[in-house]
Amino acid sequence: MQNHVISLASAAERRAHIAATFGSRGIPFQFFDALMPSERLEQAMAELVPGLSAHPYLSGVEKACFMSHAVLWKQALDEGVPYIAVFEDDVLLGEGVEQFLAEDTWLEERFDKDSAFIVRLETMFMHVLTSPSGVADYCGRAFPLLESEHWGTAGYIISKKAMRFFLQHFAMLQPEQIKPIDLMMFSDFFDKEGMPVYQVSPALCAQELHYTKFHNKSSVLGSLLEDERSKIPKQKHKDRTLKERLIHALTKISREKKKWEERKKMSEAVIIPFR
Numbered sequence: 108m109q110n111h112v113i114s115l116a117s118a119a120e121r122r123a124h125i126a127a128t129f130g131s132r133g134i135p136f137q138f139f140d141a142l143m144p145s146e147r148l149e150q151a152m153a154e155l156v157p158g159l160s161a162h163p164y165l166s167g168v169e170k171a172c173f174m175s176h177a178v179l180w181k182q183a184l185d186e187g188v189p190y191i192a193v194f195e196d197d198v199l200l201g202e203g204v205e206q207f208l209a210e211d212t213w214l215e216e217r218f219d220k221d222s223a224f225i226v227r228l229e230t231m232f233m234h235v236l237t238s239p240s241g242v243a244d245y246c247g248r249a250f251p252l253l254e255s256e257h258w259g260t261a262g263y264i265i266s267k268k269a270m271r272f273f274l275q276h277f278a279m280l281q282p283e284q285i286k287p288i289d290l291m292m293f294s295d296f297f298d299k300e301g302m303p304v305y306q307v308s309p310a311l312c313a314q315e316l317h318y319t320k321f322h323n324k325s326s327v328l329g330s331l332l333e334d335e336r337s338k339i340p341k342q343k344h345k346d347r348t349l350k351e352r353l354i355h356a357l358t359k360i361s362r363e364k365k366k367w368e369e370r371k372k373m374s375e376a377v378i379i380p381f382r
Contacts, residue, residue: 108211108264109188110136113175114196115143121196121328128198132205136194139179142171151178156277162285173288176260177277180270188267189220192228195261197315197328201382204311206246213245214264223269223302225292227253228262230310232321234376237306248311253304255376256294262312263292269302309382318381 112125122138129136142148144167151174152160159170176193183191192208207213207228218224237251244250273291291297293304319326 108135108192108208108214109183109190110134110192110194110208111139111179111183112136112194112196112198113139113141113179116140118196124328125194125196125198128200132200132209134200134205134208138196139175139182141175142178144168144171148174155181155274156280156285158280158282159277159285161282163282165285165287169287172260173285176288177274180265180274184267184270184274190214190264190266192264193260193262194312195314198229198261198312199315199318199381201309201311201313203246207248207307207311217242217245217250218266218305220266221268222266223272224266225269225302225304226250226264227257227293227304227306228264228311229259230313230379230381231257231259231317232313232378232381233257234378235306236376237308237379240303240305242305247309249308250305251308253293253306256290257306257379258289258293259314259317260289260292261314262310272299272302306379309380313381 110129112129114122114125116138125136125138142151148167148171149160152170155177156174159165159173162170165173179191179193190211214220214226218226235253235257236255238254240250240252242250276297277285277291285291286294286296315328316326318324
């Protein structure tokens with residue numbers, strides 16, 4: 108298994124955390140230098156996701172996070188590998204994770220490496236919907252299909268065909284069609300028909316910040332992305348045009364019905380545990 112950890116070259120503390128976390132389990136990995144707002148970022152956006160540069164609400168750090176994943180996928184496609192595992196540098200790993208990341212026989216026995224798929228390794232401790240996939244359990248963990256939004260990109264396996272799918276579609280999107288990378292991958296905002304997302308359960312990894320929040324502890328590593336998002340003012344209703352406000356008013360009943368249906372559906376949701 109090729110395990111890539113996206114990390115700023117200057118993030119000494121986080122890189123030490125990864126070296127200790129992966130090294131203690133005997134899991135091979137390599138760092139991928141994350142992008143930051145820079146000329147390199149602008150060039151990457153122009154080449155791969157031109158609409159992202161003009162996005163009105165995503166911060167420079169969010170754009171850099173988005174493009175770090177996209178550029179890594181492009182590199183993997185250029186190298187011709189069938190799939191890669193991708194992690195962010197604040198990830199925590201669960202029990203027996205080396206059985207999944209130090210080798211990949213289990214993956215090839217369960218998934219067609221020439222098809223488009225994502226195996227989500229992470230939990231964000233939010234309520235999500237899943238359904239049986241028919242994929243056999245491995246080492247006490249199941250692989251149900253993810254049926255609702257699940258944030259985060261701190262740990263996932265993505266196939267070559269899935270990487271190509273995203274990059275081809277991202278290149279054609281207008282700015283207003285683009286969301287943060289985790290919503291593009293793990294929500295129904297973006298049409299991914301024919302590309303299943305499997306959720307490992309119990310999860311193999313979790314982001315340190317959200318693990319500590321869930322357990323009412325203090326984060327050691329924090330999150331630059333979360334800090335940046337907190338600085339961005341939310342779009343206010345007064346920014347809408349008259350036409351947009353009229354449409355909003357006329358569709359209130361249908362929106363309320365949809366919300367009711369969503370609440371009913373999510374009553375069956377569960378929190379993916381981390382072990």
